[in-house]
Amino acid sequence: MFDFVDAYDRAYEIAASRHGLSPAQACVLGRLSAPRAMSELAEELGCDASNVTQIVARLESRDLARRQVNPQDRRSRQIVRTDHGSSLYAQFEESFAFARAAASHLDAGEQEQLVTLLRKALGSLT
């Protein structure tokens, strides 16, 4: 189990760095298929809001995301992926071959079985 998780993490990190992203940046970018508030992202990542500020600032400085004031609540910002950000993320996903590669060792039935078992194992841990 440790080896599996470790391999997953490494693959993620390598795929990200191939596109000049850190894992954290890739993770945030991936959550921007729709506009999100900073607080939502912080909640999802389980980290401080100021951390998200930093990460988004780095994405913004590379024109991968934009930060715009929410007109409904001017305290809040909506983080949006730029076109550039979207296409970069698509490339990242393409090159994050882990899930696909892992699946390629298993036939359809086994894949389904694995998903079922992982879900069940996860159970109420979340």
Place this chain on the structure above:
Amino acid sequence: MFDFVDAYDRAYEIAASRHGLSPAQACVLGRLSAPRAMSELAEELGCDASNVTQIVARLESRDLARRQVNPQDRRSRQIVRTDHGSSLYAQFEESFAFARAAASHLDAGEQEQLVTLLRKALGSLT
């Protein structure tokens, strides 16, 4: 799959921090059941030797590990867990309940199946 890996990582980090360890420190400490050379550790963690130097330095400063010159090759250091380090690591493992908790949702047959599938999925990826 992402959720599973994420849950594992979080659980690891939380268990580590409960004992005042960072994940990296816990990881290194866990590899010291026998004395290891810096270069071995760097190889295993897939990181720079200077990174290991830092991490071990922090462990050493808290009397969890010791660094002693290898008499066979005086360039090389052997990293050894102190008694304190061993007992702390045992506590950490105890509180890193993820594997056990995950397993508790599965019966013996399912556990075996999961391990088989993970191993197979991992295949030659390593």
Place this chain on the structure above:
DNA sequence: CCGAGATACTTGATTCAATCAAGCATCAGC
């Protein structure tokens, strides 16, 4: 046995992630 090159580690500089404590702007409710 000596010197050249390789090996094992350390140091210093730098980047990023993460956390905490303060701070500012804005909002919501009395």
Place this chain on the structure above:
DNA sequence: GCTGATGCTTGATTGAATCAAGTATCTCGG
């Protein structure tokens, strides 16, 4: 309109990680 809560940012600090140099030690060919 205040008061207090909410949403985000800033600044300071810690740790992980990487890279480039540097030191000590070993090994091997001449």
